[in-house]
Amino acid sequence: MSTRTHESVTVRVPAKVNVQLAVGAARPDGFHDLANVFLAVSLFDEVTATPADSLTVTCTGPDADQVPLDRTNLAARAAEILAARAGLSPSVHLHIAKNIPVAGGMAGGSADGAAALVACDALWGLNTPLPQLLDICAELGSDVPFSLVGGAALGTGRGELLTPVEAGTFHWVFAVADGGLSTPAVFREFDRLAEGREIPEPVASPALLAALASGDPDALAAVLANDLQPAALSLRPSLADTLAAGTDAGALAALVSGSGPTTAFLVRDAESALKVAAALEASGTCRTTRVATSPAPGATVLP
Ligand code: C5P
Numbered sequence: 001m002s003t004r005t006h007e008s009v010t011v012r013v014p015a016k017v018n019v020q021l022a023v024g025a026a027r028p029d030g031f032h033d034l035a036n037v038f039l040a041v042s043l044f045d046e047v048t049a050t051p052a053d054s055l056t057v058t059c060t061g062p063d064a065d066q067v068p069l070d071r072t073n074l075a076a077r078a079a080e081i082l083a084a085r086a087g088l089s090p091s092v093h094l095h096i097a098k099n100i101p102v103a104g105g106m107a108g109g110s111a112d113g114a115a116a117l118v119a120c121d122a123l124w125g126l127n128t129p130l131p132q133l134l135d136i137c138a139e140l141g142s143d144v145p146f147s148l149v150g151g152a153a154l155g156t157g158r159g160e161l162l163t164p165v166e167a168g169t170f171h172w173v174f175a176v177a178d179g180g181l182s183t184p185a186v187f188r189e190f191d192r193l194a195e196g197r198e199i200p201e202p203v204a205s206p207a208l209l210a211a212l213a214s215g216d217p218d219a220l221a222a223v224l225a226n227d228l229q230p231a232a233l234s235l236r237p238s239l240a241d242t243l244a245a246g247t248d249a250g251a252l253a254a255l256v257s258g259s260g261p262t263t264a265f266l267v268r269d270a271e272s273a274l275k276v277a278a279a280l281e282a283s284g285t286c287r288t289t290r291v292a293t294s295p296a297p298g299a300t301v302l303p
Pocket of ligand 1: 030031032033034140141142143157158159182183185188
């Protein structure tokens with residue numbers, strides 16, 4: 001019998017950027033096979049789980065008003081699924097301190113799902129083995145397993161089957177756009193743009209994996225690739241101006257982060273990151289910026 005040993009548990013969880021996002025043809029289940037090289041970056045949400053009479057969610061942070069507080073929030077769903085599997089009722093209050101851009105292509109919702117899962121597991125004293133936690137993550141969404149493990153990994157299948165990869169340290173600037181982009185809508189646009197074309201099997205690029213391992217930003221800049229970028233730009237043409245503003249300011253490379261509309265800029269070092277972030281803010285082509293490094297650890301219980 002497990003005992004409740006905590007008053008509350010707080011879990012810190014990172015955002016992600018995809019340095020390669022190779023997208024295959026739509027599968028019969030509606031998902032797309034991917035070769036998805038994830039890097040966790042040092043932008044974090046924190047989810048605190050506290051015993052309560054029923055399942056409730058609150059959120060604070062600059063974009064908190066855009067976060068759903070009902071059962072569609074992946075944090076709430078994580079608590080429900082874990083409780084159901086353990087034969088418990090999900091009597092927990094989840095508070096999300098949100099810093100990751102919302103609906104931005106940085107897996108912020110997925111991060112909160114992974115964090116809530118780890119927080120509830122600790123709060124309820126379940127000690128669920130990692131493979132079972134990853135199983136629940138995959139049920140929650142394609143990016144959620146990576147949010148749990150963090151670091152650097154290749155995701156295959158729909159992105160949920162993870163193999164760790166080696167990665168040196170890299171510096172990033174993220175430009176946050178006004179409003180979000182719907183991931184399903186971006187994949188639908190990918191399908192529309194691909195109509196009548198043979199789509200190759202998605203495979204991880206050996207040059208990209210070597211550049212990641214080397215820690216050489218020039219090598220990585222030369223091989224960054226996101227197959228969803230044309231679709232995101234088609235739905236939000238103004239992102240081209242943001243990408244150009246970052247490279248004009250000295251970024252080594254620029255790409256749309258995941259399904260967007262957040263854009264990611266690889267820079268040489270911390271000093272260059274501040275310069276590029278200031279130039280992007282001054283350009284008027286984004287709402288705000290964040291500076292981060294990769295890789296970052298996955299979901300971690302805070303002391
Ligand atoms: O897995 P997740 O719930 O995050 O996916 C959201 C949507 O993104 C899916 O419903 C699907 O439309 C699209 N998607 C996809 N192929 C993937 C991952 C996501 O088509 N590998």
